[in-house]
Amino acid sequence: MATVYGMTPSGNCWKAVQILRLTGHPIRWVEVDTNGGETRTPAFLHRNPMGKVPVVETEDGNVFVESNAILAHFAEGTPWLPPPGLARTRVFEWLFYEQYSHEPYIAVARNIRAYLRTTKAEAERLERCREGGERALGVMEERLMRHDWLTEPGPTIADLALFAYTHVADEGGFDLQRWPALSAWIARVRALPGIVPLR
């Protein structure tokens, strides 16, 4: 039994639950109110000094942090992560792209809108998120116009990592119909056995 500390609407937390499910780990879920400061308490920081969710704790007492490192850890040795070499490196290129150039725009836009923040500063931040997010979705569209999956030869944790916030990007104000290849890929990921989307 693995314990996942997370926040239900979070795409990053979704990744942890999804890879644990896909690799046959039973899960215990502990809800953490990140917006309420629960990731900054001494007890939480003792578990993860980085002060973020998701956190995965396995039965042997090991603690894992950083959603994309969690994806890679539990995917090791399965078809979700190719063995070391070119194919694996392509997966990691997308994982780092997701955390630097996709999530900070699309997840943040979704968060701003979810909490209906309407100050001028937040409106400007939302506009920067729109620009950065559209660029990120455009890069995905470019790839998916010519390929079924983000990397060769089939679906990997790269697809899971990017699916996390892309399939709910409309909640960040992104109209996914503008990217038809991306929309078709979302449908393909949804149809994979064992995938349980956020909605």
Added chain:
Amino acid sequence: MATVYGMTPSGNCWKAVQILRLTGHPIRWVEVDTNGGETRTPAFLHRNPMGKVPVVETEDGNVFVESNAILAHFAEGTPWLPPPGLARTRVFEWLFYEQYSHEPYIAVARNIRAYLRTTKAEAERLERCREGGERALGVMEERLMRHDWLTEPGPTIADLALFAYTHVADEGGFDLQRWPALSAWIARVRALPGIVPLR
């Protein structure tokens, strides 16, 4: 001979050069003016649709992007990256932490100051960078108070990735003397054979 497309002051580009040097690859360097828009030209986007440096092109025509994916690719099979398992996962936790919770504050603060942007919006952005950067350096300090390196058992690409912007963090306005264990670690990384710091 590997070709590295990059910008000389960039810590992300430094990582690519450093791992190629450490693993015995001769390098050809091509300077790219990212601030002047050279990563957004059609020719550059053809090479890297993600529109960023560094880009590494190997003699066999393969192209690699995302600095931390480049670190992992060329470190594979060397002591700089432990084999799959817990030790490797700890390395990736730090690599993702660097790109999400460290670089966007410390590298960005350095960039804002390098270009002496003094608008009110930039001053506010710099203040957010200061807060986030201090938090990131504090997390490193916490680890390094009790350990010589970021992960067990010795120096890995996690140390290289975090060293990239940490050793020049003073250029972003961070006073590294406030974090003594971190400062001692910087000296340890500098003393490793083959390390050529930005300065």
